[in-house]
Amino acid sequence: MDEKSRPWLMLLPALLIIVFLFLGGLVFCLVQSFNYQPIIGSYTVNLDAYASIFTDKAFLLSLVYSLYIAFGSTLLSIILAVVTAMALRKTFIGKGLAVFTFQFPIPIPHIVSGVAILMLFTQSGFISRIFNMMQLVDKPSDFPELVYSNNGVGILLALIWKFMPFIGISVLALLQTTGLAYEDQAASLGANAWQRFRYILLPIMKPAILSTSILTFAYAFGAYELPFLLGGVYPKTLAIIAFEKYNNVDLSYRPQSMAMSIVITIIVVSLILLYRKMAVKNEVSS
Amino acid sequence: MRNQNINKQRHLSRKTILILLFIWTFVPFIPILIWSFSLRWNYPSLIPEFSLRAWKYIFTQKEIITSLTKSILISSIVTVLSLLIGLPAARALGMYHFKGKKLVSLLVSLPAIVPLLAVAMGIQVVFIKLGLSNSITGVILIHLVPVMPYMIMNLQSVFEGYNPEIEQQARVLGANALITFCKVTIPTILPGIIVACLFSFVVSWSQYLLTLIIGGATTKTLPLLLFAFLNSGDYAIGGAVCIVFVLPALIILFGSSKYLAGSKTM
Amino acid sequence: MKQKALVILMVGIMFFGLLTGCKGKDTQPVQQQDATDNNASSQTDSEQPNEVKTVDNNWGDMTWTEVLEEAKGQTVNWYMWGGSAVINTFVDEVIAERAAQYGIKLNRVGVTSISEAITKVMGEKTAGKDTNGEVDLIWINGANFMTMKQADVLFGPWSESIENAVFVNWEEPSIKYDMGFEVEGYESPWAAAQMQLIYDSQNYSEDALPHNYAQLLEWCKANPGRFTYVAAPDFMGTRFIKQALYELTGGYEQYMRDDITKEEFEEMSQPVWDYFNELAPYLWREGKTYPKSSSELNMMFSNNEVDYSMTLSAGGISSSIAAGTFTETSKVYTMDTSIGDVNYVAIPYNSSAKAAAMVIANIILSPATQAQGIVDISNGPVIDSTLLSEKYVEIIKAAYETLPVGTFVKEQDLIQDRVPEVSGYLNVFINELWNEKVSTR
Known part of the structure; x- marks a missing residue:
């Protein structure tokens, strides 16, 4: 009895926090999304909020936009992370400094990344001025619209600055251990560089890539700070329009903001469950 | 000969990548630094009109000191609490096998991954009723939601690689539970704890939206202050606040770099 | 004395x-x-x-x-x-x-x-x-x-x-x-507030600048891409649009009722949306996007991306110039219709x-x-x-x-161009209609 319940006792405080704060918060959000707002005396329960957001063009556009930001930043980060990790995996002079540089952005808060991109990549930003000095552009409007634009490039850049090392360091760790051993073997068996990469290293990197990119996707999808700082008027990410509705002094908009947040949560949780299924399948197959 | 050429190519491409990496990583900090020393820095100048206005504001205005203190206080308390709650939980997950472990593991990891917008919005009503809204206590509680699971996941891998036999050996040699814990367990897992604490601190330190929703404007942590100045277009003070904001992260980075090199977890 | x-x-x-x-x-x-x-x-x-x-x-x-x-x-x-x-x-x-x-x-x-x-x-x-x-x-x-x-x-x-x-x-x-x-x-x-336009006296003198919305349209046609305004629902944007409302639909008095519905307002305000849609192609970024806040507009102005910014400070911009927000040669003026309030x-x-x-x-x-x-x-x-x-x-x-x-408008000039902000409840309609009819064209 004691041994069986021991781990549960050790987990108890943590589980209490998760149940009461995390699950509790979600439940309260869900309830309020069903229009149940004692605050303004609304005791009804209905799906009006969901109906109204799914027929709202702005919401649907934001949904697509958020998916674009999440996929785009994650995909590009994966590519850059793999390329860089591949370049760093062997021993060479200055590797210590290189790895230090690589992992530098990891503890830096996202907002700082946003501030940097803001100061660098606006049409009158630092990079644009350098281009101006090099006579590549004449005036601010000649520089491409990266920040405050509806292509979201500024947001992607800021996210990539943070995501690439996050994914890359995990990948690098695998390459340096498991990867090197198999790589040497494959080389001695006559496999060329591309074959080694495609058939040996890539599968080895896959678990690290998958596990980290789920985290980056989830963060990018529900992000508020960076899109708010760097985004344009239209479209906005889901978190931004949800929070805007939440802050409306007209409290009848609250259920919609709650509904939007629930949608964000459901999408991310579904992806996590999907990933876990895939991860299990991978384990079984390898 | 062919091998030599290939190697030369590889070296060159690696060098290029490293240089690009170096630029990409560190150049972003240059304009932030320059802005903090500007009065006016308009296009197309690469050098601003110099002024210490922003730094004067940082060092003389009480709102900056208050914000900094609040951020340090909140993040420290959150880290310590997360450690106390998370350590036993991580040990349970890392060293025990029990029915339902998979589910618990999933549940524990969720708050660190899922965007917490819904949680903060949902729980705000309750916090208001309990008087926790707009208080440091409320902010600490909401920070625990993403930080504690993060701490547990970090510590879990430490425990997964931990061999309980050293503890058994100590007991055999006559040490009681407390001494075993203090003199055997802790020193062994200390590096892992330090890394976990440092990163957990940063997670709390960086929170914006959660603090904004629960804490409102009364609990003005540094991120909230930073946002206010950036939004109003004051890049000089914004830049200076940003530098103050990033300092702890940098200290943590340099301080933990020796631990990080071998660490596999984030 | x-x-x-x-x-x-x-x-x-x-x-x-x-x-x-x-x-x-x-x-x-x-x-x-x-x-x-x-x-x-x-x-x-x-x-x-x-x-x-x-x-x-x-x-x-x-x-x-x-x-x-x-x-x-x-x-x-x-x-x-x-x-x-x-x-x-x-x-x-x-x-x-x-x-x-x-x-x-x-x-x-x-x-x-x-x-x-x-x-x-x-x-x-x-x-x-x-x-x-x-x-x-x-x-x-x-x-x-x-x-x-x-x-x-x-x-x-x-x-x-x-x-x-x-x-x-x-x-x-x-x-x-x-x-x-x-x-x-x-x-x-x-404090008293009144909307004024900011310009750089290095580049222009006040006479060359538009003093009403009709002149603004002409000016933008002659100088495409050099003007823009803040997007509604930011307050600066709403007010700029409301001034246009007064000027283009015959004055503010007709709006001094508290029973105008959104449908009725949509009809009354149609000339405004037509105007801003006509103006859009000559704006910064061809009106495809707008600055989100007045501070964004201020930055664009200081960086010479556009020739104007706007302020509500009835006392002008001297304190902003001293704080580095604007260049030292920046000046202000009021358009013929300038909303002032408190x-x-x-x-x-x-x-x-x-x-x-x-x-x-x-x-x-x-x-x-x-x-x-x-x-x-x-x-x-x-x-x-x-x-x-x-x-x-x-x-x-x-x-x-x-x-x-030049960094402030004299009291008598402020009074001359001043119109009141009436029926604040209409601002919600203005924000919604602008977003429906102009910004998401």
Whole structure:
């Protein structure tokens, strides 16, 4: 009895926090999304909020936009992370400094990344001025619209600055251990560089890539700070329009903001469950 | 000969990548630094009109000191609490096998991954009723939601690689539970704890939206202050606040770099 | 000089008396102010205790002396927009110091959007927190004020009875009505606002610039990509569009009703949306996107991405130039239709520092603070110079004289172009319709 319940006792405080704060918060959000707002005396329960957001063009556009930001930043980060990790995996002079540089952005808060991109990549930003000095552009409007634009490039850049090392360091760790051993073997068996990469290293990197990119996707999808700082008027990410509705002094908009947040949560949780299924399948197959 | 050429190519491409990496990583900090020393820095100048206005504001205005203190206080308390709650939980997950472990593991990891917008919005009503809204206590509680699971996941891998036999050996040699814990367990897992604490601190330190929703404007942590100045277009003070904001992260980075090199977890 | 002052005073008294009709008590304070004037220093606002006045409020009769007494030792949490370093410094230093002289601790709480403070008070009310509210004073106006007043979360009436209220012309429409909503003593004036366009005198002279919306369209056609305006629902954008509404649909008077529906408004405002859609291709980025806030527009202006920015500070832009926001050659001017109104401070019903909050509002209205506001933060004064003694009139005049020429619009010019902001409830429609018809073209 004691041994069986021991781990549960050790987990108890943590589980209490998760149940009461995390699950509790979600439940309260869900309830309020069903229009149940004692605050303004609304005791009804209905799906009006969901109906109204799914027929709202702005919401649907934001949904697509958020998916674009999440996929785009994650995909590009994966590519850059793999390329860089591949370049760093062997021993060479200055590797210590290189790895230090690589992992530098990891503890830096996202907002700082946003501030940097803001100061660098606006049409009158630092990079644009350098281009101006090099006579590549004449005036601010000649520089491409990266920040405050509806292509979201500024947001992607800021996210990539943070995501690439996050994914890359995990990948690098695998390459340096498991990867090197198999790589040497494959080389001695006559496999060329591309074959080694495609058939040996890539599968080895896959678990690290998958596990980290789920985290980056989830963060990018529900992000508020960076899109708010760097985004344009239209479209906005889901978190931004949800929070805007939440802050409306007209409290009848609250259920919609709650509904939007629930949608964000459901999408991310579904992806996590999907990933876990895939991860299990991978384990079984390898 | 062919091998030599290939190697030369590889070296060159690696060098290029490293240089690009170096630029990409560190150049972003240059304009932030320059802005903090500007009065006016308009296009197309690469050098601003110099002024210490922003730094004067940082060092003389009480709102900056208050914000900094609040951020340090909140993040420290959150880290310590997360450690106390998370350590036993991580040990349970890392060293025990029990029915339902998979589910618990999933549940524990969720708050660190899922965007917490819904949680903060949902729980705000309750916090208001309990008087926790707009208080440091409320902010600490909401920070625990993403930080504690993060701490547990970090510590879990430490425990997964931990061999309980050293503890058994100590007991055999006559040490009681407390001494075993203090003199055997802790020193062994200390590096892992330090890394976990440092990163957990940063997670709390960086929170914006959660603090904004629960804490409102009364609990003005540094991120909230930073946002206010950036939004109003004051890049000089914004830049200076940003530098103050990033300092702890940098200290943590340099301080933990020796631990990080071998660490596999984030 | 003394005769001139006396004449002004007498005219002021008559004017005031005429406006307030039979309200005997209102004529008294002006004479009393004269009496205390000789004793009061120009630095502080301390008035002599021989003045006995009842504060017309809903918590019983209290003299101003008693209010001052009650305020001692109280802390006021003043919630206001925190994005301006100069305003922050002004409140933290100038106003807080004066508050300290009354034994009051002023705690400025900066917010990104004042709706944060409003939802806080509303939340407290629904949670039944009727005393010890978080918010003691709030910088507010317009629709936000109406929301709070209608939700019964404001303390009042109080503002017309505080000591320095005598310096305010309460019957002036821009003071009596806050964007069309009757103030009725529930908020006290803080600063005057009027929309002005900012330009760089290095590149243009004022004559070459458009002074109405028709001229603006022509100017943009001749100079494509050099003008833009802030997107609604940012306040600067809404106001710019509303000015166009007045000019293009025949004036503001037709909107002074409180029963216009969105459908009716859509019809009435159609010329405006047609105008802005016609204007769009000649704007910055061909009108495909707009700056989200006035600070974004300010940055674009300073970086020469566009030729104009906008401000609401009735005192101009000298303090912004000093803070580095604009170049030193920047100047302001008003268009022929320029909305002017007033910002206020209000007190939530559940504040437990109401007395101290009223004293802060009082400090704000003192001529010394109003004058310093002109210099430090380009505030437009809300006190009426016809209600001031000569000494105070001089203080205000001296403040204006410190401002560089061209960085502010003279009072008479402001008045000439000024139109009121009426029917603030229409602003919601403006924001929605602009987003539907113009920005998402």
